[in-house]
Amino acid sequence: MPYVVTQACVDIKDRSCVIECPVDCIYEGDRMMYIHPDECIECGACEAVCPTSAIYYDVELPAEDENFRTVNADFFAELGSPRGAKKVGKAPDVPFVAALPPGGA
Template sequence: MPHIVCEPCNNCKYTDCVVVCPVECFYEGETMVYIHPDECIDCEACVPECPVEAIFHEDNVPDEWNSFIELNADKSKELPVITEKKEPLAEG
């Protein structure tokens, strides 16, 4: 089961998480990053790196953010991979 980036990342887009990902499964959108569900190996390395606590195991996504499961799956297939830390929107 993959991890999912949820609402707290939207308009923050910290990228601390992408640097620690051993399989490069993060994809960059305009306002947040997404995890490709077929590439995530469930290592949890990204979870403690997220300063806004936006990353959840798919089984633990809060009900109000369930739509982010499908959003991550869809967006990660159409966006470019991100592997380097960038300035977050929250501080930009």
């Protein structure tokens, strides 16, 4: 998985990453964004513009956010690979994210 969105995105969803992404691989959940691991071209544009520093390259994930590697993968387990977030629109979050208290804390 190239880039991973972490808990800092929950209930923020600034969407700067979506605007900057050249391949439309950042999908919107109810409470956070998710990067499709098979569609991402690893350009890093999303990471550079995220105002909350919620996006990390897979191998650089802070220890406290390691579980978000699985959270991001689980989001796409059912969704599959539609080859473009604009085709999908907003999708339900994975249960872990949906159950987080307001503000993601």
